[in-house]
Amino acid sequence: MELLKNRMIKDGDVKPGNVIKVDSFLNHQIDIDLLNAIGKEFKSRFEGVRIDKILTIEASGIAIAVIAAQYFNVPVVFAKKTESKNLDKDTYESDVYSYTKGKTYTIRVSKKYLNEGENILIVDDFLAKGKAARGLIDILDMAKCNLSGIGIVIEKGFQKGGDEIRSIGVKLESLAIVESIDDGNIVFGEASPSRRD
Amino acid sequence: MELLKNRMIKDGDVKPGNVIKVDSFLNHQIDIDLLNAIGKEFKSRFEGVRIDKILTIEASGIAIAVIAAQYFNVPVVFAKKTESKNLDKDTYESDVYSYTKGKTYTIRVSKKYLNEGENILIVDDFLAKGKAARGLIDILDMAKCNLSGIGIVIEKGFQKGGDEIRSIGVKLESLAIVESIDDGNIVFGEASPSRRD
Numbered sequence: 001m002e003l004l005k006n007r008m009i010k011d012g013d014v015k016p017g018n019v020i021k022v023d024s025f026l027n028h029q030i031d032i033d034l035l036n037a038i039g040k041e042f043k044s045r046f047e048g049v050r051i052d053k054i055l056t057i058e059a060s061g062i063a064i065a066v067i068a069a070q071y072f073n074v075p076v077v078f079a080k081k082t083e084s085k086n087l088d089k090d091t092y093e094s095d096v097y098s099y100t101k102g103k104t105y106t107i108r109v110s111k112k113y114l115n116e117g118e119n120i121l122i123v124d125d126f127l128a129k130g131k132a133a134r135g136l137i138d139i140l141d142m143a144k145c146n147l148s149g150i151g152i153v154i155e156k157g158f159q160k161g162g163d164e165i166r167s168i169g170v171k172l173e174s175l176a177i178v179e180s181i182d183d184g185n186i187v188f189g190e191a192s193p194s195r196r197d
Numbered sequence: 198m199e200l201l202k203n204r205m206i207k208d209g210d211v212k213p214g215n216v217i218k219v220d221s222f223l224n225h226q227i228d229i230d231l232l233n234a235i236g237k238e239f240k241s242r243f244e245g246v247r248i249d250k251i252l253t254i255e256a257s258g259i260a261i262a263v264i265a266a267q268y269f270n271v272p273v274v275f276a277k278k279t280e281s282k283n284l285d286k287d288t289y290e291s292d293v294y295s296y297t298k299g300k301t302y303t304i305r306v307s308k309k310y311l312n313e314g315e316n317i318l319i320v321d322d323f324l325a326k327g328k329a330a331r332g333l334i335d336i337l338d339m340a341k342c343n344l345s346g347i348g349i350v351i352e353k354g355f356q357k358g359g360d361e362i363r364s365i366g367v368k369l370e371s372l373a374i375v376e377s378i379d380d381g382n383i384v385f386g387e388a389s390p391s392r393r394d
Contacts, residue, residue: 023285029310030273032266059255059275066260069229076227078256082298088220101279113226
């Protein structure tokens with residue numbers, strides 16, 4: 001998605017450790033026009049795919065999911081990362097290791113909001129090693145939902161999580177795939193062709 | 198807002214301790230049509246008010262803020278509750294006590310995304326004692342921003358935080374004000390008339 005890639009080049013900030021900061025437009029301050037373009041692009045990438053609900057994970061994923069949901073005309077469910085007195089006790093849970101935060105956390109979705117046989121699109125802002133996506137897939141398996149696909153805004157292709165998920169037959173669409181970071185510059189690539197469907 | 202109140206009566210769940218659970222349509226599973234109606238209603242409540250940016254707080258606030266932002270045509274900034282390696286070191290911070298979670302947490306906004314003189318609308322899902330809203334107001338004061346107003350989806354009027362904020366001259370608009378909970382039923386009310394502008 002050229003609009004996104006151009007914005008990443010213009011306003012993205014590469015930090016040591018291959019961190020790509022996009023918090024001026026995606027995950028701290030949010031450009032709503034860009035977010036709408038992202039939502040429309042997901043709709044076009046998943047045209048013809050049956051989707052009953054969008055699943056994401058708090059916090060940054062929520063913005064993307066709700067804007068995209070307008071184009072799919074479906075509800076959103078977001079997995080919670082923090083325990084709350086207000087969350088149902090009856091939840092599907094999965095443990096996710098975050099390299100960014102350097103710790104494992106538990107994601108939870110109330111069993112009421114994932115019904116057997118529903119077709120679910122997962123969306124999130126980043127995919128690197130794919131731990132969060134795999135946690136969400138685990139939860140969909142527990143709920144006996146069908147995974148319609150995964151929509152990612154920025155995939156760090158060099159961390160291989162995306163291709164691993166493609167290799168198990170999942171339709172994973174990333175709007176920008178970062179192939180490498182070369183001297184502080186973002187180099188974009190494509191999903192491994194051998195693993196594309 | 199009748200659509201919201203009717204939905205709260207139909208699908209809201211009152212729990213011991215005056216907890217109103219709306220996670221089937223607002224803060225775990227999200228009904229996008231209702232969220233759009235909420236966004237439009239905020240636009241109408243703040244018609245003619247100068248707003249350059251919407252500020253909210255993760256996680257549930259994000260969904261409301263980004264949908265509303267489409268009607269205001271402004272960017273969103275959300276305060277973060279968790280420390281992250283990726284967040285700038287240079288942040289405005291405020292401590293907020295959460296009665297729901299029973300603990301104090303620190304909210305942070307990068308200084309880059311709040312500029313002196315900007316007109317800011319705060320939005321959030323709930324307001325009870327008003328601690329989160331006051332934390333956000335603190336941050337706007339530090340940033341020398343102007344508070345254009347506060348838009349709340351559900352105010353627990355009996356917990357008085359809303360009227361305290363109105364009494365300091367803030368334009369606070371809540372789309373549903375719960376006056377009391379009577380034998381498990383939600384009773385709606387209005388903001389204290391003496392304190393309305």
